Amino acid sequence: MDSGERIEEWTLLFWTSLAVIVPVIITLWCSTQRSKRKTHMKDFFRKSKHGWHYTDLFNKPTYCCVCSQHILQGAFCDCCGLCADEPCLRRADRSLPCKEIMAPARPDGAPEHRWVRGNVPLASYCAVCKQQCGTQPKLCDFRCVWCQTTVHDDCMASLADAEHCDLGEFRSLIIPPHYLYHVNKLRRRHPDEYSKLASSCGSGWTPVLVLANTRSGNNMGEALLGEFRTLLNPVQVFDLSELTPPKALQLCTLLPPGSVRVLVCGGDGTVGWVLDAIDTMKLKGQDQFIPRVTILPLGTGNDLSNTLGWGSGYAGEIPVEQVLRNVLDAEVVKMDRWKVQVASKGLYFRKPKVLSMNNYFSVGPDALMALNFHTHREKTPSFFSSRIINKAVYFLYGTKDCLVQECKDLDKRIELELDGERVALPSLEGIIVCNIGYWGGGCRLWEGMGDEPCPPTRLDDGLLEVVGVFGSFHCAQIQVKLANPVRLGQAHTVRLVLKSSRMPMQVDGEPWAQGPCTITITHKTQVLMLYHSAEQTDDDDDDESSASETESPTPNDSPRPPGPASARA
Ligand SMILES: [Zn+2]
Ligand SMILES: [Zn+2]
Ligand SMILES: [Zn+2]
Ligand SMILES: [Zn+2]
Missing domain, CATH: 3.40.50.10330 (Probable inorganic polyphosphate/atp-NAD kinase; domain 1)
Incomplete structure (x- = not known):
């Protein structure tokens, strides 16, 4: 090997390493600059009166409120809607006020419009000429931050009642x-x-x-x-x-x-x-x-x-x-809330655990499902950020437990008292105590398939509905309306005594494993909720069930008293 080849080899090595190192250094430098800028900006955002947020790409054509240039990235205020690129941000912050949360009214008591120029919402129409606003590719047209009225630059002069702002469609919800x-x-x-x-x-x-x-x-x-x-x-x-x-x-x-x-x-x-x-x-x-x-x-x-x-x-x-x-x-309805007391056996000197319950309490397979789901979610949280994956995973755990029967012979290990009366239990694996009509993500538990008459339920009747399930497979069948739960009764007070072994339990989807104990569920308070009468979605709605829905428009647990038309029982 002569010296010429040697030198060639060294040059090659030099250029190769340069080709690798230079981009790495540039990338590192850029990212440190970026994070420096970000922390700097965060500091600035925190002190500002505006609610600034930074975006790398605006999702619609946007113009800077200071220099009027078209901008792709920059900051926007989610209160008043101002947008600005980075060089103009400080000027925008200093010279343009935000939506004032507290301010005196004019002497006659009426509030005034607060106009912000440019970047009006897509598909907004001028209050004067009724033509679309914000169609020109520049910073143009006005929007009032209170009543959301939009007006063309040229139409502003002819706006009737230009002084007075009535706060718009949502005036009865806005705190002026x-x-x-x-x-x-x-x-x-x-x-x-x-x-x-x-x-x-x-x-x-x-x-x-x-x-x-x-x-x-x-x-x-x-x-x-x-x-x-x-x-x-x-x-x-x-x-x-x-x-x-x-x-x-x-x-x-x-x-x-x-x-x-x-x-x-x-x-x-x-x-x-x-x-x-x-x-x-x-x-x-x-x-x-x-x-x-x-x-x-x-x-x-x-x-x-x-x-x-x-x-x-x-x-x-x-x-x-x-x-x-x-x-x-929406209309106002009352809803019961319940107190769940869990007194562990043998721990007489310790205070019983007290929980609030709005939805349901359960012991058995559906609590086990929730418990498995809960422990797996703790282990790999990022995996569980999607709704669809969550549903799929929940389903998988459910079916897995069809094979592992961990809750067998519950009826031999538990005693159930409804309003002080002992209830004879059939061979069961789980007991569910419901306050509301839906259970398990969109299933009407008490009514089941809806083919048998059952006592009506209400949100404010001070009664709990208690049902039993034969196992996780039965749970799954109930969810797809292929089976009815075992209706054990309704009560003002429910007492459960778990005599031996550990069982999965849950209150409102918060699961835990519980040893021998006494559980007492009593009425706590009533709260005022708002009821929306249009939309109730059964996850597994099929033709048959929607037919039965039309037959009785008022669901049995409807907060309104069931009228004669809805008397299913
Ligand atoms: Zn600018
Ligand atoms: Zn603002
Ligand atoms: Zn206005
Ligand atoms: Zn106009």
Whole structure:
């Protein structure tokens, strides 16, 4: 090997390593710059009065509110709708105000429009000439951040009543900035004063508080928060990952008693969390401020939400505006809540475990399914972020347990008392105690196939429905309406004594394994919920069942008293 070849080899090696190292260095440098910029921006966002969010790509044509240039990436405010690219962001933040959450009204008491120029929503129409707005490829046309009215640049001059803003379609749900301003100015904070102030907000004013759990259901909560902040006053929209329900609900104590509605965006678990916070309000003597609760279900299989007519899971099928319209139309119903006391055997000196129950308590196969699902989810959380995978996995665990009969001969190991009377049990593997009509993600448990007469149930009758199941296969059959559960009875108080061995149990989908114990389920409180009469989805609806649905339009657990037409029993 001569020296020429040697040198050639070295040059080749040099260039090869250069070709590898240079891109790596560039990538590293870019990513550190990016993360530096991100933390810098986060700091800036936190201090800003706007609700800025950064996006790498806007999902519609967007123009910077400062330099009017077309921009692909930058920041937008999810309260007032301003958009700006990075170089203009600071100027936008300084010179343009956000939606004011608290401000005095004009001397005549009427609020004013607050116009934001450009980036009007797609398919919005001019209030003057009725033609589409935002069609020109530039920063153009106006939108009022309160009433959502849109107007062309050229039509602005001829807008009738240009001074006065009526807050638009959702005026009866919005907390106007002047209301909070006057409450803040009150020398004596008293509910009567609030009611007097409320008269300036129009008749039938029922302000809504939105409490969203950004951790439920594929992180939809984040986007929903933004949409509600755009449509309502940002002060009435809460992110439950930043503020707990008891703190968020304190806003109720500044609003007229008996008028407030709370929209919970989250799963049944989140609803339970909010209802617990409402119970705490009662303990604090704030009974008069207690709000009515309505649900926008996130995730899947939300039986409580389904029972109240809000569907079992929302994935953006209807626009947020329609959600608010449904809240406006909903009717108030009462719902029982229950206390579950678990006193473990042999631990007499320890306090019994006390849980709140809205949906159901169960011991046996369906609790085992939930327990398996729960432990696997803890192990591999990322895998469980999709709704469809969740359903498939749940199904797999269910079928697996058809083979492993862990709950055999439950009837020999458990005693059941309904209102103090011992109930003779057939050969069973599981017992389910229901407060609501739906169970197991969209199945009407008490009615079963609907082919046998059964006592009617209501949400506010102070009664629990108790059924037995023969095993997980029977559970699966009930879910697809191929079998009926064993109806054991209805009761005001349910007592279960587990004499030996460990059994899977669950309250509202929260499972655990429980040794010998006594379980007592008693009535706790009634809460005011909102009922939406349009939508109840059975997951396994087939022709036969929809035929039986038309035959009795009012489901048996409907909060309204069953009329003669719905008497199925
Ligand atoms: Zn700009
Ligand atoms: Zn803003
Ligand atoms: Zn307006
Ligand atoms: Zn116009």
